[in-house]
Amino acid sequence: MEGMVTKYVEKIKIFNHYTNYKGRLFVKTLCDLFNDVAEVQTEIYGVDVATLNGQGMTWMLHRLHIQLTKMPLQNEEVYIETWPSGVDRLFALRDYRMIRENGEELVRATSEWMYIDLNRRRPMRLTEKVIRMSTEHGIPHLEMKPIFNEKEFRLEHIRGGRQFGATFDNIDFNGHVTQASYMRWITNALPFDFLKEHILIDVEVIYAHEIMPDSNIYSDYSMEEQGRYVVVSHQVVNEARSLNHCIAKTVWEKK
DSSP states (O other), rough: OOOOOOOEEEEEEOGGGGBBBSSSOOOHHHHHHHHHHHHHHHHHOOSSSSHHTTTTTTEEEEEEEESSSSOOOOTTEEEEEEEEEEEEEEEEEEEEEEEEETTTTEEEEEEEEEETTTTTEEEEEEOOOHHHHHHSSOOOOHHHHHHHHOOGGOOOOOOOEEEOOOOOOGGGGTBBHHHHHHHHHHHTTTTHHHHHHOOOOEEEEOOOOOOTTOOEEEEEEEEEEETTEEEEEEEEETTTTTTTEEEEEEEEEEO
């Protein structure tokens, strides 16, 4: 790794197929764009997925927290910036911002990644290279207060949900369901009328167990109204409901 790590910035056009029928960027597509820009920066510093796979290792996402002040609209041009933002125990942190050309922040996000042994499917200690890349540049980590406690999370009084299947298009470079597909299943489990009448402003997901190809899952949710906001708790479980693949909370604002 040569030179000091800096933020990687890329200009993005919000194409029609990136947006919903109201012309707002899909949150699932936002996650895909985050992954794309992060991959470019990891390639620059030699810790990308292809390089790690050759060493029998890979990256696996543990937590993703996104705050959405505004979603960009169809045909807008915006900038996404990303940087490795620190280390917390076995997790390498990575932050993201989506901004307009005038500097207005639309979206911010922070994430926690584990360094995984591909054969054992277990987390390993971060390498010195990753630690230096994540800590020596002096770029501040985005402080974002969690919206739920992983250890205290309980989904009680399930209000609804949908069943989804892990098809070929959901599978990523590690041979399991991409984290962006979880985001789609979490939001698409909600009723159409609810999604029409509310705007997503905050989402936090904790990924627990991989979903493999051709698996069927249930995406369940419960809701709690808090004034003009609705807080939704989510879980994605296997078909037998014996394994929790992820838990999440979303916050929605009534239009």
